[in-house]
Amino acid sequence: MTTAEHALVVRDLRKRYSQVEALKGISMTLPRGEIWGLLGPNGSGKSTFLKCVAGLVKPDGGEIQILGETPSRRTKAQIAFVPEVESLYRWMTVGQVLDFTAAFFDDWQPETALELLEFMHLDGKSRVSSLSKGMRTRLRLILALARRAPLVLLDEPFSGIDPSSRDRIVEGIIREFKGEEQTVLISTHAVGDTEQLFDSVVFLAEGRVALQGSAEELRRSRGRSINDLFKEVFP
Amino acid sequence: MDIDFSTSIPIYLQIISEFKRQIAIGQLKPGDRMPSQRDLAAELKVNANTVQRAYREMELLGLVETLRGQGTFVCRGEGVVEETRRELLDSLVAEFVAAMRSLGLGGQEALELVRKGFAETAAGKGVES
Numbered sequence: 632m633t634t635a636e637h638a639l640v641v642r643d644l645r646k647r648y649s650q651v652e653a654l655k656g657i658s659m660t661l662p663r664g665e666i667w668g669l670l671g672p673n674g675s676g677k678s679t680f681l682k683c684v685a686g687l688v689k690p691d692g693g694e695i696q697i698l699g700e701t702p703s704r705r706t707k708a709q710i711a712f713v714p715e716v717e718s719l720y721r722w723m724t725v726g727q728v729l730d731f732t733a734a735f736f737d738d739w740q741p742e743t744a745l746e747l748l749e750f751m752h753l754d755g756k757s758r759v760s761s762l763s764k765g766m767r768t769r770l771r772l773i774l775a776l777a778r779r780a781p782l783v784l785l786d787e788p789f790s791g792i793d794p795s796s797r798d799r800i801v802e803g804i805i806r807e808f809k810g811e812e813q814t815v816l817i818s819t820h821a822v823g824d825t826e827q828l829f830d831s832v833v834f835l836a837e838g839r840v841a842l843q844g845s846a847e848e849l850r851r852s853r854g855r856s857i858n859d860l861f862k863e864v865f866p
Numbered sequence: 867m868d869i870d871f872s873t874s875i876p877i878y879l880q881i882i883s884e885f886k887r888q889i890a891i892g893q894l895k896p897g898d899r900m901p902s903q904r905d906l907a908a909e910l911k912v913n914a915n916t917v918q919r920a921y922r923e924m925e926l927l928g929l930v931e932t933l934r935g936q937g938t939f940v941c942r943g944e945g946v947v948e949e950t951r952r953e954l955l956d957s958l959v960a961e962f963v964a965a966m967r968s969l970g971l972g973g974q975e976a977l978e979l980v981r982k983g984f985a986e987t988a989a990g991k992g993v994e995s
Contacts, residue, residue: 805913806908
């Protein structure tokens with residue numbers, strides 16, 4: 632465990648894919664114990680940013696510090712990353728997926744996984760191939776939340792799923808959020824009914840930070856909800 | 867408890883207002899136990915840090931007190947209910963007065979309307995019962 636004050640510090644992060652400059656110098660500092668929203672339309676750089684932090688994409692420039700350390704195998708083990716692209720084996724049952732995942736992580740909590748299974752209305756005996764997209768997203772969220780990972784990265788967990796799945800996911804994150812010892816960064820292109828989740832928000836526009844701050848302070852100082860603010864920044 | 871996330875009013879302030887209202891109308895009484903922060907966060911589906919901020923603020927306001935290991939309770943201190951009620955009434959009156967002014971009404975006219983309003987609802991009740 633580390634006692635670093637910040638879960639994530641990013642300075643001037645840059646990434647270019649042949650023709651496209653995906654990240655044009657992103658900086659942010661996430662204190663421990665907070666839930667952050669990474670907000671922006673499709674193509675604003677959210678996924679690339681999360682992949683850089685998760686160590687799946689190598690940035691061209693800038694600096695990343697995870698719990699006070701430069702990215703390494705050790706910091707990778709501290710991150711629970713749920714990518715937007717699905718990575719479940721369709722032939723497995725839900726229970727097998729949990730067992731399979733448990734084997735990879737020292738911080739896996741079997742009891743939490745079972746509680747979450749019930750909470751998310753999933754049956755351990757169902758096959759992944761028989762699940763709807765909303766159910767698969769709920770399952771993938773369990774894989775992240777059943778760990779005691781200090782840094783959780785969720786890429787578009789609310790996209791393309793039914794409202795009741797979305798509500799379960801919002802509530803699941805709130806219930807399982809481990810306070811001081813955890814920091815959660817969630818990307819979304821539609822703020823909708825999720826803004827009450829966030830302590831702070833970062834608006835990404837074309838690879839740059841357009842706005843960032845405490846959600847409550849923004850509500851007060853800008854006189855509008857985060858959802859309305861989002862619509863204003865990205866009309 | 868109903869919280870409106872679509873407004874510009876910070877969520878923690880909305881939570882505090884709702885508890886003040888419950889105290890003012892006697893739905894929450896001095897000495898009553900408040901919901902645990904965790905339960906309230908899950909019920910309202912808001913970030914636990916937001917609920918924590920609301921509770922901390924209510925402690926500073928002297929509305930609630932937290933007893934270690936036992937939970938958070940509405941303060942038994944004298945005048946908590948009275949003060950909260952007073953505050954709620956003051957803000958309702960201020961709002962009403964401002965609305966009447968904006969419609970060009972003076973104190974006398976507004977008072978007349980209020981009297982009439984009370985008389986009518988009283989009469990309405992009489993018919994019902």
